[in-house]
Amino acid sequence: MIVQRLAVIGLGLIGGSLARALRSAGAVAHISGYDPDPSRRDDAQRLCVIDRVCDTPAAAVRDADLVVLAVPVLHTVEALVDCLPACKLEVVVTDVGSTKSSVLGDVARACGELPPWFVAGHPIAGTEKSGIAHSQADLFRRHRVILTPHEHQDRTALALVTRVWQAAGARVVEMDARRHDAIFAATSHLPHVLAYSFVDMLARLDGSDEIFPNAGGGFRDFSRIASSSPEMWHDIVRANAASVGELLDRQIGELQQIRAMMHEARWDELKALFERARSARERYLAQIE
Amino acid sequence: MIVQRLAVIGLGLIGGSLARALRSAGAVAHISGYDPDPSRRDDAQRLCVIDRVCDTPAAAVRDADLVVLAVPVLHTVEALVDCLPACKLEVVVTDVGSTKSSVLGDVARACGELPPWFVAGHPIAGTEKSGIAHSQADLFRRHRVILTPHEHQDRTALALVTRVWQAAGARVVEMDARRHDAIFAATSHLPHVLAYSFVDMLARLDGSDEIFPNAGGGFRDFSRIASSSPEMWHDIVRANAASVGELLDRQIGELQQIRAMMHEARWDELKALFERARSARERYLAQIE
Missing domain, CATH: 1.10.3660.10 (6-phosphogluconate dehydrogenase C-terminal like domain)
Known part of the structure; x- marks a missing residue:
């Protein structure tokens, strides 16, 4: 078991596939999830990808050890701000956005400076199909995941996110954000x-x-x-x-x-x-x- | 049997695949072939795609009922001129080039006017892989072949080329060349x-x-x-x-x-x-x- 309680914010192709991958690897005990779109929440419920689908981001992240923000990249910081007040003190948060400087800049502005517990990530996987209905447990298998550690990065947080992606079958590579x-x-x-x-x-x-x-x-x-x-x-x-x-x-x-x-x-x-x-x-x- | 004796000039992906397709459909009795590149001739011989691989275009087309010019499109008319003197009077010739106005213009210039026995064609199939080694009998199956009949077109010649492509599994469509x-x-x-x-x-x-x-x-x-x-x-x-x-x-x-x-x-x-x-x-x- 790598993570006891995982929260996925954004129930699309990437969030859904990560949930499926971690569950099938036995790497997570409990997965909660939230999406602002009720139809996506219904899909997640119907497909049994998420243990508990919540009506608010706060409900989804309460008690979570790891929060994955799997939303369109310009909504990342907004998703973070929405759930942060409800998070545990020792939470680790990561994202899956395809651009990394903008996410790190947005998070730094929102938090005053880059928080040690925020790990910026980008899985090099996906298809032209969107939505949790197309999610699959092997989406990340043998694909790269790029993590872009920042100057205040907590190494334990970075190691956790690395192990999570490895459990999903990915090969993790570190790189400068720019x-x-x-x-x-x-x-x-x-x-x-x-x-x-x-x-x-x-x-x-x-x-x-x-x-x-x-x-x-x-x-x-x-x-x-x-x-x-x-x-x-x-x-x-x-x-x-x-x-x-x-x-x-x-x-x-x-x-x-x-x-x-x-x-x-x-x-x-x-x-x-x-x-x-x-x-x-x-x-x-x-x-x- | 649709064609007794077929000659394929240009032993690449398209020429090789058409030969394989017609043979596996039982639509041809004998296939001869020619390519200016000796290594391609060797490949054709080794792969047993062509019954008789010849050293000259004239030898390949002698006695042929149908000649298929399967060469890069700017070499089409040159291939036609090379083999025409050795062809039977009642021969039908077709090509597979991806552009049609240029081929019809080149053939008209070479022959004085567009000959009734020349049928311009373009199979919408192929892959990024070249060469007879990648040829396959089902390359044209359920693919379109465009024929662009011209003003002097002999309808019997057009019908023969249509039946040949249909035997290879293709759907034949007629269209104006431009x-x-x-x-x-x-x-x-x-x-x-x-x-x-x-x-x-x-x-x-x-x-x-x-x-x-x-x-x-x-x-x-x-x-x-x-x-x-x-x-x-x-x-x-x-x-x-x-x-x-x-x-x-x-x-x-x-x-x-x-x-x-x-x-x-x-x-x-x-x-x-x-x-x-x-x-x-x-x-x-x-x-x-």
Whole structure:
């Protein structure tokens, strides 16, 4: 048993999957949960993912040893402020947001300074499907979880959160928060912006009704992340706007260069760019397989 | 039996898969094949996909009732010119190129006018993997094949190619060549350009060694098509440059609008764009499922 009493605030894909994973690992004795949306609370109850679904955040966190804030990233600090007065003194709180500098900044502002018991985390898992109905016990298995310890970090709190994620099957990595945000702007946040933008552009073309039925497997995979939660991704892009904006500028610049190659019939350069990209992706696949 | 003697020029993923599909459907009596690359000829021989692998295009097409040109799209007319002198008078020739106006234009120029026995086709199937070693008999099953009949089209030739693709498990659709090119610029050619450009941009960032190991499933799917054959996709973008270029301009414009929304903190507009894109993709999924 790693945690006696766990509280999950935010009963979506991530919160639900963590509850399932810890329960199936026998790592937790009791799980309470809260979500501001009554229909999500009903889902959690019906699916038996949470032992006790509560009507207020305070009721959910009372007696909890560990509180996991699994809400869209811009709501993290609000969720923290809502439940903090009801928490035990020795509580450990962690989050699952996809951006880390913004969360640490928000928490520092709300608490005066960064509290030792707050551990910032980001599980690199999830699908384009949202909601506790899609939660699964093995969502984190063999995935990375990034923790970004801060200057006032209590090492015991950090160790607890590490063990919890390991019990869920994840591989825990520590990283500086700003470095985290730059890396995930590149591998995750920018691709979401590109995918949303591409699908929206297509949908607004004349004759788009005829376009979509002719889309094949390439389109399907390329656009998969455009089915992700707009609320969640709005929060992420907004919370990491500096890093995402810088990369978006670079991406626009690169596309303008491709446009110039096409205009000026510099086809060998275009082919060389395609070849460089394929090689880079093959190196990536070799690293992860 | 739909075809007695089939010749496949270009022993890659598509040519190899069509040969396997027709053989396993019992739709062909004999398959000969040719590829300019000796190592591909060896692969075809070793994998027993082709009955007779030939050293020249002329040897492969002699006595063939149907010739399939399965080469990168800018090499289609060259492949046709190489084998035409050795073909029977009553031969039917088809291609599998991803762009159709360019192929029809090239063939018209080479032959004086569009020949009745030439049927332009495009199977909407394939993976990012190239080569006959990845060929599979069910590659076309339940996939679309677009045929773009021209003004001198012989209806018997068109019917033969239709039956061949149906025997391979595909659903055959007829369409105007220019409309085809506009649609596939949107669903296929532009996403390939975007994916190549994105991966290349990332690979050239400082610290890209640290970036790729932190890429998750979203990155993997989004960038999958950047592992496609650079030669093949160079040909496609070049052959359909007008349509792809127009869409690339629109895409750059849309990304610049997103950048402006971020600069000016118009976050509700950004969220509305994400929501529109998700709805459009859900409509697409509803159509294909």
